[in-house]
Amino acid sequence: MGSIVTPPPPLAVEDVFSEFAGQSKTTVRLHPRRAYPGVRESSLGGLLLWPAEEAWPECAAGDDHDEPIVLVAVLQIFARDVPELPFPNGTDVFQLLWCPALHDEDCRPRPVVRWRAEASIGELLDNPEPPDDEDVEDNHVPNICGLSPERVRELPYPWELDADLRDRVEAWAKERGWSYFAHLSAASGTKVGGWPQWIQDPEYPVCHCGTTMTHLITVASGEWDGESWRRWSPEGTVDGGEAAGLCLGDGGSNYFFTCPRCPNDPPVMVFQCS
Numbered sequence: 001m002g003s004i005v006t007p008p009p010p011l012a013v014e015d016v017f018s019e020f021a022g023q024s025k026t027t028v029r030l031h032p033r034r035a036y037p038g039v040r041e042s043s044l045g046g047l048l049l050w051p052a053e054e055a056w057p058e059c060a061a062g063d064d065h066d067e068p069i070v071l072v073a074v075l076q077i078f079a080r081d082v083p084e085l086p087f088p089n090g091t092d093v094f095q096l097l098w099c100p101a102l103h104d105e106d107c108r109p110r111p112v113v114r115w116r117a118e119a120s121i122g123e124l125l126d127n128p129e130p131p132d133d134e135d136v137e138d139n140h141v142p143n144i145c146g147l148s149p150e151r152v153r154e155l156p157y158p159w160e161l162d163a164d165l166r167d168r169v170e171a172w173a174k175e176r177g178w179s180y181f182a183h184l185s186a187a188s189g190t191k192v193g194g195w196p197q198w199i200q201d202p203e204y205p206v207c208h209c210g211t212t213m214t215h216l217i218t219v220a221s222g223e224w225d226g227e228s229w230r231r232w233s234p235e236g237t238v239d240g241g242e243a244a245g246l247c248l249g250d251g252g253s254n255y256f257f258t259c260p261r262c263p264n265d266p267p268v269m270v271f272q273c274s
Contacts, residue, residue: 004031004148004234006187011176013155013184019165023156027187027194028082028149030075031223031234032244035146039124042081042149044190044244045142048073048095049116052123057112059099070131071097071112072141074219077192078118082149084193086216088263091115096217096256100131100140108271109140109254139247149192156195157186159202183231189223189241192216196255199272205257207265213257216267220253221246249273 006029014020030044037043050056058068077085079092087094093116098109130141158166158181166180173180186195196202196215205213223241224232233241248254252273259265 004029004033004150006150006152006234007231009184010178010231011173011184013169013173013180016172017165017169020155024153025155025194026084026151027154028084028192029152029187029223030077030082030190030192031148031150032142032145032190033148034143034243036144037146039127040078040118042077042147043073044075044145044147045073046076046144046146047127048076048097049093049118049121050095050125050127051116051121052125054125056125056128057097059101059110066135067133069099069101069133069135070128072100072130073097073127074111074142075190075217077147081147082192084151086258086260086263088115091117093118096219098140098254100137101133101135102137108269109248111254111256111267111269113256113267139245141245143243143245145243152187152194154187154194155185157181157198157202159198159200160195178230179227182225182228188220188225188228188232189218190220190244191218197253199252199274203255203270203272205268205270207259207262209259209261211259211261213259213268216256216258218253218255219246219248221248221251225251 032044037046039047057071075096077094095114098111170180186197255270256267258267
């Protein structure tokens with residue numbers, strides 16, 4: 001897909017507040033847009049490069065619904081497009097699927113992650129159609145989108161800061177017509193790495209080895225909201241940042257984390273909404 005460019009930050013926070021020195025991180029905004037990518041392309045909601053000898057995963061019967069539900073493809077990312085992903089040794093394809101039915105009281109989908117080596121995949125399995133089941137939430141089944149990865153520098157979301165600094169930087173930004181929350185901190189939308197754009201308090205999982213896990217990927221309901229669009233909507237955007245067709249909870253996000261010491265362990269998902 002063509003290049004998509006996020007506007008630069010409207011204010012230089014790091015030049016004014018020394019506390020932000022060394023806090024900037026790079027995130028890769030994925031910018032899903034309606035398209036029809038091939039099975040060997042990075043995509044959201046598109047076809048997955050799935051080996052024929054491996055059964056397509058289902059959500060088991062007898063859990064929260066009567067019959068097994070076919071999982072839906074959410075993301076496929078190739079290392080050639082987003083090398084920033086921490087691919088385990090010998091892999092170059094990341095795949096994320098989830099069950100589109102509601103689970104538990106907080107309405108979270110149940111994810112499955114696969115890391116693969118593209119060159120080792122022989123005959124391919126035909127991807128199944130999305131499930132047609134009364135238990136399925138349509139807004140948990142993403143539209144088919146291509147990706148346009150873009151590297152953006154960002155600062156920690158306000159809930160990562162101590163209260164004094166948070167209040168000072170927000171007051172300073174508002175005096176200048178902006179908001180640290182909405183415009184100057186962590187990038188919104190579906191993205192790889194960088195700082196999570198938390199909706200509630202930070203919830204970094206801790207690995208069984210005792211290591212605090214790091215942000216891997218956020219899958220968001222949209223790319224911006226009624227205020228943050230001033231910074232995070234690329235020029236010329238006309239689809240409102242909702243091309244993926246997702247609405248997680250009441251417009252929340254699924255955050256995935258990985259342990260740098262245990263790269264072969266499955267990522268852990270945290271769900272937040274307002």
